[in-house]
Amino acid sequence: MIGPLQTGFGALSWGNAVLICVGLVFIGLAIVKKWEPYELLPIGVGMLLANLPGTGLLVQPHEVGGEFGSAGILGVFIEFGLLRYTILPQLIFLGLGAMTDFSPLLANPRLLLLGAAAQIGIVIAFFGALALGHFGIADFGLMEAACIGIIGGADGPTTIYLTSQLAPELMGITAVAAYSYMAMVSIIQPGIIRALTTSKERKTYMKPQIRKVSKAERIVFPIVCIVLVILLVPRSAPLVGMFMFGNLLRESGVVDRLSDVAQNALMNIITIILMLCIGASMPGHLVMRPETLMVLALGLVAFACGTAGGVLLGKLMKVVSREPFNPIIGAAGVSAVPMAARVAQHIGQQENPRNFLLMHAMGPNVAGVIGSAVVAGAFLNLLG
């Protein structure tokens, strides 16, 4: 506790100091390198604010008997937006749905398979975390393992949603891992793609997508997804339902104002609040725990295995496909929209200047978002 005439210096722990430095690095990466600035900048500021002692910003209303005036703004956001009602990730999914164009997927629906294959990273990290828990190396049970595995879905809001439901104490670290790896997709993925493919495969030219997807198809798709996916995995409803609702706002063509708000104003407001909360969910004592490093390492394994799973299925599809098929688009199945698709596009074009794989890669990319939301729903069905 800090007295009225004391500064915060004396109460600053090593853990706080480390996380303040990490926060500053995030702010630097966002501003100088422009890496995921919309996420990393507020996350970095959240880390700074949460680790400066004696501010009271993190005090949640339930900790002060529901006295809102005594609670801190970050505590209010975290309690009501993430821990008690979990509305923030769901609202982000509404905005993401309104921003997503499913045409590349609808033009070539078999690309859905690549989005599914890339979810293998989640499963591998899940069992990896369970093994660490089983052998007493870390304190991971089924709940924690699911939240660590979902990092491999490379989808921040899905990771936040699942962790807040199953293992809230891990929320800060899993979310920071997910967003950090998404920001580093252009560093992590190329080596894996190159290791698993030959130069000839990467050079494979795919014709630009020419099948025009009709408006009717684009309208029917989110409606069918809402009904079918939620019937199949009911607990995926909060994410898939909001995602597809947002997409229907966009594609229906009759509610432009709502679509515009979901894509811009709402998305921006929720991003500010959610990212601040994520940064603020990284209190200093977390860095002193070996589990934190294990979560980061397993998250990286999940991400790498997801990339590999997509590429390997891409290689199989190349064998059975009648048309030329470039397997590197499989790497985009890990979500991280649109960065992972851009990586596939960049490598494909680097190897063969005629190649333009962006639209082909966007198919598995958006399929990956649905895939990781469904896996999160399946975890909730089984464990929640």
Add this chain to the structure above:
Amino acid sequence: MKLAQEIVEAPITGTIISVEVSVGNQVEEGDVLLYIESMKMENPILAPVAGTVAEIRVSKEQVVETGDVLIIIEC
């Protein structure tokens, strides 16, 4: 002797945000010819072959559809 022509088509629907070459320029395979903005991304369109820019069919801020002819290179 008539030179072979390489027709560079738009691989994606979008807006031309800049044209990096002029008619008569020599280009190498992989040089950036122009940028198309699509899906809120700047996408470079590269020269598929080395040669001379014979014709430019598009200009800045023009909207193009997939398959539209952008540039013709003589090689």
